[in-house]
Amino acid sequence: MIVPWQQINTDTLHQLLEEFASRDGTDYGAYETSLADKVSQLEIQLKQKRxxxxxSELHESINIVPAEQFTE
Incomplete structure (x- = not known):
């Protein structure tokens, strides 16, 4: 189920984006990027609907996924 990011508490959304950005294996390219920059990039991607x-009701978890890979 898609959760409209605009309806998520600002602090909660920021924590979710930080958690996602700090996961092992999240690739931001050849250069090291600060956590704040990664979160900013994710915010832009949310606004652009990327x-x-x-x-997931099945797993009782929330996640961030590329829009083109999402299927309900």
Whole structure:
């Protein structure tokens, strides 16, 4: 289920983006990028609808996924 990011508390959304950006294996290219910059990039992608916040009822978890890979 897609969760509209605009309806998520600002602090909660920021924490979710920080958690996602700090995961092992998240690739931001050849140069080291600060966590704040990674979060800013994710915020832009949310606004551009390139990524989505989704909730899995099956796993009772929330995640961020590329919009083109999301299927309900």
């Amino acid at each position: 990524i989505l916040v989704v909730y």
